[in-house]
C-alpha cells in the first residue's frame with residue numbers, strides 16, 4: 489500500500505497548520521510522509537520540518553518520498569513523547585506548527601509479519617518500533633484480571649472477562665503465538681448470538697486493546713500533550729488527528745484545559761489564580777467529508793482537533 493497511502497484530511501490539516509515560508513514544523517508521526525510533503529510544499533521555499541517516527545521502515549519510506557526537500561528536513565527515529573528533546577537538540581527555536589496523525593499507517597497494517605491484523609495468520613507482535621515486548625508476551629504473561637481490565641479499558645470490550653478467561657484456559661494448553669489463534673480464541677469465547685450482532689469482527693476490540701498497550705499509545709499521547717505548550721511559539725498551531733474516542737477524548741480535554749485554565753470559584757468576581765489560556769481552539773475542522781471517506785475508508789473514524797498557541801508563558 490506504500491505507494492497509495494492517502495494522507496487523511498490533508499486539506500484540513502494544512503489549513504489548520506497554515507504553513508508559511510521560513511516556518512519550522514514538527515511532524516511527530518511521519519508515516520509515509522504524506523502530510524509532511526504537503527506542509528513542506530506549502531512552506532516553500534525555506535520552511536523546515538523535523539519529522540519523527542518510531543518505525544524505522546516508515547522513516548525509510550518518508551525519506552524517499554521527501555527527497556526533493558532534502559535541504560529542509562531532518563528525520564529522526566524516536567517516539568513523539570521526545571519531541572521537546574528533539575526540538576531542543578535541533579537548536580532552531582520554537583515551532584510554528586506541530587502535527588500528530590495517530591495510530592497505524594496503512595503500510596504497517598498491510599505489511600505482512602507485523603501482527604496487526606487478524607485477517608492473516610502471523611506472529612502476534614504488534615510493535616510499531618523494534619523495542620519492548622510484543623503482544624504474544626503480553627498475552628502470555630498477564631493475569632486473567634490484567635487481561636480483562638486491559639480489554640475493558642483499552643478495547644471497551646463488553647465481554648472482556650469472558651475473553652480473558654478463555655485466553656487463560658487456552659494458553660495453559662499451548663502458547664497463543666499467532667494472530668489467527670488469538671482471533672479464534674476470542675471468537676470462541678463469544679456466544680453465537682453476540683458474534684452475529686457485531687458489525688465488526690469479534691476480535692477487533694481485543695486487538696485494539698493489545699496494540700494500544702504494546703505501544704503505550706495513550707501514555708505517549710499524554711506525555712506529548714503535557715509538553716505541547718512548550719513546543720510552539722505564540723501564534724504557532726497544533727493539529728492532532730485521532731482515530732478512536734480514547735485518544736480524541738484526551739486531546740479534547742487538553743485543549744479545553746489550555747483554553748480555560750482558570751481555577752477560581754465561579755462566584756469570584758475577578759480571576760485571582762492568574763492562569764492564562766495557553767491555546768485558543770481553532771474552529772470546527774472536525775471530520776472528513778463523505779467524498780474522502782468513499783475514497784479512503786480508513787478516514788471514516790478520523791477526528792481533527794487544532795488550536796493556536798497564545799502569548800502566555802507555559
Ligand SMILES: C[S@@+](CC[C@H](N)C(=O)[O-])C[C@H]1O[C@@H](n2cnc3c(N)ncnc32)[C@H](O)[C@@H]1O
Nearest residue numbers: 495517519520521522523541542567568589593
Ligand atoms: C497514521 S500514520 C501517519 C501517516 C502520515 N501522516 C502520512 O501522511 O503519511 C502514523 C505513524 O505514526 C507512527 N507512530 C505512532 N505512534 C508513534 C509514536 N508514539 N512516536 C512516533 N511515531 C509514532 C507510526 O509508526 C506510523 O508510521
